[in-house]
Amino acid sequence: MKFVDEAFIDIAAGDGGNGCVSFRHEKYKEFGGPNGGDGGRGGHVFAVADPNLNTLVDFRYARRHDAKRGEHGMGSDMFGAAGDDITLKMPVGTIITDAETGEVLYELLTPGEVITIAKGGDGGFGNMRFKSAINRAPRQKTPGWPGEKKSLKLELKVLADVGLLGMPNAGKSTLITAISNAKPRIADYPFTTLHPNLGVVRVGPEQSFVVADLPGLIEGASEGAGLGHQFLRHLQRTRLLLHIVDLAPFDGVDPVAQAKAIVLELKKYDAGLYEKPRWLVLNKLDMVPDDERAARVKDFVKRFKHKGPVFEISALTREGCEQLIRDVYRHIKSLQVAEQPPVYVDPRFSGEAAE
Structure with missing residues (x-):
């Protein structure tokens, strides 16, 4: 539909x-x-x-x-x-x-x-x-x-715990397919995703969270460029943002420049959205030679100056995905516990009153 x-x-x-x-x-x-x-x-x-x-x-x-x-x-x-x-x-x-x-x-x-x-x-x-x-x-x-x-x-505004953020063709649709029950269309060209896709990620018995895959952003999205600007509002209700970065772009562009452009669009669109917890997920490691992976990841993190968790994954081969979803679930669960109101105990029935 x-x-x-x-x-x-x-x-x-x-x-x-x-x-x-x-x-x-x-x-x-x-x-x-x-x-x-x-x-x-x-x-x-x-x-x-x-x-x-x-x-x-x-x-x-x-x-x-x-x-x-x-x-x-x-x-x-x-x-x-x-x-x-x-x-x-x-x-x-x-x-x-x-x-x-x-x-x-x-x-x-x-x-x-x-x-x-x-x-x-x-x-x-x-x-x-x-x-x-x-x-x-x-x-x-x-x-x-x-x-x-x-x-x-x-x-x-979709109600999701986690929102996937990134440039077109960063691998968001592949990732949500690998970790959840969502089945978005996947292709090797930009703007494959035309509308948000929601998926339920099962971590274990009665342990799950909802993730939203949104259309990719491009520079100028906050002013209306591309498709993703139409759906930035959906990120406002998420608890955590996963910034998906293509570490091996086929067009040879600098991944750091692309990642910084996305962060800038977030800041322009909504300061509150910019302040949300944002984890860095370096994707498509399967396309990077084994002897170059460590150096490329280190160079990216150094130049991007990201403050927060960094994950190295391949959504296609599912390498690193298991650790990612477990850490995400623990973070979401901790936020849910912190948001619960304190339980009121009537002092008349407390241990101190009884003494």
């Missing part, structure tokens, strides 16, 4: 039904009194986070979503029925923003999470609501209240 990570939609909750003016008509009762019912409320518009979806493509072709209005009130004390609600299924990680003001309204971060994005209008009052001791035959009624109408921007 085509990956679409941005869409604009118009939604409208249902209007409330109008109240009714009606009087009882019973035999031998000349003044039966008011019996006009209230109108029904309009339908709400809900959004639900569906873990089975990974694209907003459906909203590209269906931009208008309207809930039903409530039925009008009727005589004989009959209230109008509520309008049917509608539920819009969206991928986990969707950000819902007001298209006019740019204000972030909601974020769908938990699978199965349901939020109300537009409330239906309340129904109007029938004349039975206005009966009083001094107004025995009211002819007042009120119309239904209008439902909320909004123009929304939907933006999807």
